[in-house]
Amino acid sequence: MTQENGFAVFSPTYRRETAGQFPGIREMWENHEHATLNEIATKSAQTRGRKILVEKCDVRTEFQKDRDRITHSKAFRRLKHKTQVFISPEGDHYRTRLTHTLEVAQIARTIARGLRLNEDLTEAIALGHDLGHTPFGHTGEDALDELLPGGFRHNEQSARVVELLENDGNGLNLTWEVVDGILNHRTACKPATPEGRVVQISDKIAYMNHDVDDAIRGKILSSSDLPGAIGQMLGETPSMRINFLVKNFIENSIGKKEVGLSEDVAKTMLELKIFLNNNVYANQLVHQQERKKISTMIRLLYEHYTAYPELLPSLSLTAADYIAGMTDRFAMKQFSEIFLPQAWEV
Numbered sequence: 036m037t038q039e040n041g042f043a044v045f046s047p048t049y050r051r052e053t054a055g056q057f058p059g060i061r062e063m064w065e066n067h068e069h070a071t072l073n074e075i076a077t078k079s080a081q082t083r084g085r086k087i088l089v090e091k092c093d094v095r096t097e098f099q100k101d102r103d104r105i106t107h108s109k110a111f112r113r114l115k116h117k118t119q120v121f122i123s124p125e126g127d128h129y130r131t132r133l134t135h136t137l138e139v140a141q142i143a144r145t146i147a148r149g150l151r152l153n154e155d156l157t158e159a160i161a162l163g164h165d166l167g168h169t170p171f172g173h174t175g176e177d178a179l180d181e182l183l184p185g186g187f188r189h190n191e192q193s194a195r196v197v198e199l200l201e202n203d204g205n206g207l208n209l210t211w212e213v214v215d216g217i218l219n220h221r222t223a224c225k226p227a228t229p230e231g232r233v234v235q236i237s238d239k240i241a242y243m244n245h246d247v248d249d250a251i252r253g254k255i256l257s258s259s260d261l262p263g264a265i266g267q268m269l270g271e272t273p274s275m276r277i278n279f280l281v282k283n284f285i286e287n288s289i290g291k292k293e294v295g296l297s298e299d300v301a302k303t304m305l306e307l308k309i310f311l312n313n314n315v316y317a318n319q320l321v322h323q324q325e326r327k328k329i330s331t332m333i334r335l336l337y338e339h340y341t342a343y344p345e346l347l348p349s350l351s352l353t354a355a356d357y358i359a360g361m362t363d364r365f366a367m368k369q370f371s372e373i374f375l376p377q378a379w380e381v
């Protein structure tokens with residue numbers, strides 16, 4: 036290996052020199068980050084580190100390693116069967132919490148690359164941001180929030196999953212920057228890194244657009260219901276709107292210390308959020324009936340596991356941890372086994 040303009044360059048004899056090992060590849064990418072990324076970008080070599088010190092990988096940067104730890108976690112696999120908005124949808128084309136997460140990651144990576152921020156850190160935060168989401172989307176979250184004395188917020192639970200619950204109660208031992216981005220992805224929070232900020236906004240860009248798309252698929256909205264001003268500014272289709280918002284974020288952030296959407300676009304996004312709140316998330320009769328059933332089910336499960344903590348699968352879990360970790364179908368299965376008479380099968 037030799038150095039050239041801050042980059043590690045492979046010499047022709049590299050393979051022989053390294054004798055089958057890969058020393059220097061992570062260092063090469065660390066140098067690459069310093070040489071090419073935006074001055075406000077978070078550099079992996081300068082991470083504040085992990086709670087438990089572990090040897091660095093020869094090949095991957097610290098943030099790449101975190102991305103892989105998240106992707107290989109059980110909580111990540113369970114996102115497949117957790118509701119986004121439509122509760123246990125029968126149709127194959129509705130978003131789940133997993134496809135939402137992947138859409139957030141793609142949008143966030145595009146913005147990060149456009150601004151020369153740390154794409155690996157951005158991706159790790161995006162893939163981990165909803166790991167603590169309850170079953171049944173925000174209906175499930177609201178139900179737990181009412182039951183717990185201190186309330187329940189899925190961003191805090193996501194941080195609890197990666198810090199404590201995953202890996203049989205040992206946590207994933209992620210870097211400080213990834214945990215901060217996961218913990219602070221909600222609107223009311225302020226992430227410490229620009230990459231965390233990118234994920235915070237990308238989450239909204241993703242869900243506002245795919246929730247409109249799914250609401251049209253579910254015949255709750257028709258494309259003409261969207262207020263004209265929103266369509267005129269952001270675009271008429273989900274792909275036009277995502278494209279517009281990504282470009283606005285990048286163009287508005289170039290050369291700035293604080294990254295984000297321009298003020299007028301952020302305001303229109305807020306109008307879209309209010310429109311979705313009124314017309315999709317809360318204002319449907321069928322949805323209201325389902326909400327009541329879900330709240331009752333979560334409450335009964337919570338009371339049951341609080342009364343019989345010995346039924347929890349591990350000592351480190353609370354009733355809320357166990358319920359928040361369930362997929363929609365696992366929660367329904369547990370409810371059925373506990374509260375419904377079971378048919379006798381021989």
Ligand code: MG
Nearest residue numbers: 135164165238
């Ligand atoms: Mg999300």
